Amino acid sequence: MAIERFPIEAGHVLMFARAIGDPNPIYADADVAAASEVGVIPAPPTFVTASAQFDPDYPLRPKIGEPWFGSGREATGAKPTVPSGGGGGDGDGGGGTSLHAEQHYEYHRPLVVGDVLHARGRKGDTWEKQGRSGTLKFTELVTEYLDQDDEVVITARTVAVLTEGPK
């Protein structure tokens, strides 16, 4: 996974704050943000998960002209081979095979509107546990989000668990 350009934009932060039900005016009003310590509209703590929008290969987004695994005329198409966890994105894939188990962020400085991030991910540890319905396989992905000066702004750690599905 690599994201070459993830611009932090005011409209995107506004939409994201609405979606998580956060009415804090600092995400919507530049004047409120200007009066705050950071002085600029900040991104909510989990905002970098939306870097998935800027990952050209993100598997959980329909691609123009390509088959999609959700329903249309029929209930399904092809199943993807996630976990992505990708741009910090949710790691749960189709068919109930992979679920997001944990998500951790470390903030090296506040992320704000105007920053332009890029991201690089690497695989972390893998381990197994015995669950009620068989073996659970855990995989870890570590993603560093760097700014326009190549400084790390956020380090994200995603843990996904592969299960045998809900049936």
Add this chain to the structure above:
Amino acid sequence: MSVSAASLNVGDTRELELVDDLTRTQIVMYAGASGDYNPLHSDEKFAREVAGYPGIFAHGMLTMGMTGRIVTDWFEVARVTKYGVRFVRQVWPGDTLTATATVDALREEGGVHFADVSIATVNQDGTTFLTGSATARLDP
């Protein structure tokens, strides 16, 4: 307003209702904003007939995003230095979620003050859906 270390005690706690009767539409809003369009979170037909779930359910990251408010309302978003969660179980449309944060530790590193808090998000029945922790930088 930022929070001062002097104003806090270990054991201080806050509670916040995050959502009352979570709607499918809010889950769709989250899909659009986050870019995670997994049909498990928006497509009832797929979720039931293909994936074998009783219906669609919320993105774990939506629950984490909503829960973040308990930290940012208290300490300000720009003061949060760490935030991590474990997803305990799936959140479904109709759930009402409440988050609690409790100060576990107050500490000083190189003259900078921090609060470590533990977090839990439960539904209307008191069932835990998410547990986590966060750290925020404080004024002295």
